[in-house]
Amino acid sequence: MLKTISVRTSRRMETVDITELIQEEVSRSGIDEGICICYVPHTTAGIIINEGADPAVCEDILDKLEQVIPRRGSYKHLEGNADSHIKSAIVGSSVTVIIERGRLLLGTWQKIFFCEFDGPRTRKVYVKLIKG
Amino acid sequence: MLKTISVRTSRRMETVDITELIQEEVSRSGIDEGICICYVPHTTAGIIINEGADPAVCEDILDKLEQVIPRRGSYKHLEGNADSHIKSAIVGSSVTVIIERGRLLLGTWQKIFFCEFDGPRTRKVYVKLIKG
Amino acid sequence: MLKTISVRTSRRMETVDITELIQEEVSRSGIDEGICICYVPHTTAGIIINEGADPAVCEDILDKLEQVIPRRGSYKHLEGNADSHIKSAIVGSSVTVIIERGRLLLGTWQKIFFCEFDGPRTRKVYVKLIKG
Numbered sequence: 001m002l003k004t005i006s007v008r009t010s011r012r013m014e015t016v017d018i019t020e021l022i023q024e025e026v027s028r029s030g031i032d033e034g035i036c037i038c039y040v041p042h043t044t045a046g047i048i049i050n051e052g053a054d055p056a057v058c059e060d061i062l063d064k065l066e067q068v069i070p071r072r073g074s075y076k077h078l079e080g081n082a083d084s085h086i087k088s089a090i091v092g093s094s095v096t097v098i099i100e101r102g103r104l105l106l107g108t109w110q111k112i113f114f115c116e117f118d119g120p121r122t123r124k125v126y127v128k129l130i131k132g
Numbered sequence: 133m134l135k136t137i138s139v140r141t142s143r144r145m146e147t148v149d150i151t152e153l154i155q156e157e158v159s160r161s162g163i164d165e166g167i168c169i170c171y172v173p174h175t176t177a178g179i180i181i182n183e184g185a186d187p188a189v190c191e192d193i194l195d196k197l198e199q200v201i202p203r204r205g206s207y208k209h210l211e212g213n214a215d216s217h218i219k220s221a222i223v224g225s226s227v228t229v230i231i232e233r234g235r236l237l238l239g240t241w242q243k244i245f246f247c248e249f250d251g252p253r254t255r256k257v258y259v260k261l262i263k264g
Numbered sequence: 265m266l267k268t269i270s271v272r273t274s275r276r277m278e279t280v281d282i283t284e285l286i287q288e289e290v291s292r293s294g295i296d297e298g299i300c301i302c303y304v305p306h307t308t309a310g311i312i313i314n315e316g317a318d319p320a321v322c323e324d325i326l327d328k329l330e331q332v333i334p335r336r337g338s339y340k341h342l343e344g345n346a347d348s349h350i351k352s353a354i355v356g357s358s359v360t361v362i363i364e365r366g367r368l369l370l371g372t373w374q375k376i377f378f379c380e381f382d383g384p385r386t387r388k389v390y391v392k393l394i395k396g
Contacts (some may be wrong), residue, residue: 002297002364033134035262037170037299037360038179041371043315049225050217051175054326056208057217063208064201064218075321076327085314085321093313093374094274095362096169098260100134107173110225125347126369128299129361130252132166132262163355167301167390167394182349182355183307188340196333196350221275228301228358230275230392231286237390239305242357264298 001029001129009119013066015048020053022097023104025127030100039126043116044084044092049126052111054078062115065090074116077104084118091115099129133260141251147180147190147196148246150257155227155236157259165233171226171258176216176250178223179257184243194247197222202258216250223247231261265293265392273383276343277330279312279322279386280378282389286361287368291366296366303390308348308382310355311389316375327353329381355379363393 008015011059022038040047050058050091065087075082095112106112114125135157139148151195154170172179183189197219227244238244246257262263267289271280274348286302291395304311315321329351339346359376370376 002362002369027216034267035260039360039362039369041369041374043313043321043371045375046135049175050221053320054209054211056210057175057214060207060209061218061221066348068200068332074326077318077324079318081147082321082324086325086378089312089325090222092224092359095224096171096228098134098169098171098258101327105134105171105173105177108173112371128361130262130299130394132264132396168391180353181307186341186343189307189346192339192341192346193350193353200332221353224356226302227356228360229306230301230303230390232267235302237266237305237376240308241307242305262394264396 005125005127007114009116009121009124012119013062014116014119017052017111018114019097019111021028022112022127023112026099027102029129031099031129034099034129034131036097037128041106041124045123046088046115047095048091048113048115049095049110051061051109053109080110081118087117135259137257137259139246139255141253145194146248146249146251149243150246151186151243153192154244154259155212157192158231161261163231163261163263166231166261166263168229168231169226169260174255176213176220178220178247180223181227181242183241185241213250219249221264227240267391269389269391271387273279273379273380273385276383277326278383279382281375283375286391290363293393294364295393295395298363298393298395300361300363301358301392305388308345308352309387310352311359312355312377312379313359317363317373321331322380344384345382351381360395
């Protein structure tokens with residue numbers, strides 16, 4: 001089963017907790033056991049799993065990415081978002097989560113975050129569910 | 133099929149070769165062909181695939197992560213493990229390995245390593261097997 | 265279904281667009297819907313998904329990796345390719361792509377790139393297709 005989630009971002013760099021949107025698709029599918037692939041079809045965005053309880057955690061992640069891969073730098077790609085592409089490549093385009101008893105099998109503190117690196121924009125995340 | 137592996141770590145940062153533990157679950161399952169998702173349900177740990185022959189390789193990986201994302205730094209998350217969360221986000225929460233003829237289809241030098249970034253602790257790794 | 269793709273690299277660090285080679289395997293398989301795992305069985309190479317339209321994007325990605333993880337550095341692994349292992353661990357060994365209507369469901373600008381970090385060599389990429 002394939003679904004598409006829409007994510008509206010409001011800053012150049014931002015993380016958006018999409019855990020509940022993905023869980024809704026899993027619930028609607030009726031799949032009890034399997035895997036869920038969350039895939040970002042963009043080259044200046046990414047997706048991670050990390051702590052959601054303290055928003056400072058995601059801010060630290062974005063701050064460190066910006067420190068190591070700054071927006072202003074000596075890049076060959078001249079559209080002003082070379083850093084966004086590099087951040088996207090490092091973070092990755094997808095995460096895979098296990099489905100158990102109809103629920104995403106996340107750890108206690110884990111949430112799924114869409115990572116915007118060149119916003120604000122309206123973005124998509126594909127959610128693919130495989131039974132098994 | 134879903135199994136849980138337990139990993140005991142003994143230092144703050146450490147890699148633990150869990151290849152054999154995962155292969156045992158694959159063997160027990162009787163699955164000949166498919167994929168194996170190894171998933172870490174923690175936000176201050178991760179999982180990688182890399183060389184196992186020379187332990188210096190994993191030490192270099194941890195040293196570089198510590199150099200770029202040092203424990204002591206200017207972070208907003210105030211629990212003393214902001215660096216561990218960032219390392220976890222960069223390294224990633226899961227790896228996917230192909231199963232062929234009942235074996236993990238790893239390269240000659242590849243091993244699967246649990247990455248502890250905020251130990252010592254007792255940790256879990258979920259092993260999900262999909263036939264196909 | 266499992267297939268192996270061969271990739272010949274010509275420099276120490278290089279990205280090679282393997283999107284079409286992987287699409288050919290998907291087409292040949294006759295699978296309409298499912299997922300495609302592209303797996304690199306090497307410890308000094310990796311695989312990413314990013315922009316293919318402007319080659320400068322991949323050059324920027326490689327330049328940044330070399331800047332943060334330089335070839336010459338203070339490493340414990342003494343074979344002269346410690347940096348290649350670290351780059352491989354950070355970038356990752358596999359990508360997962362959704363298959364829809366017999367095609368890789370990539371974003372408009374996305375291509376799949378094999379990442380050579382210790383070439384030139386002849387390398388392999390495993391392509392595993394799962395229906396569902």
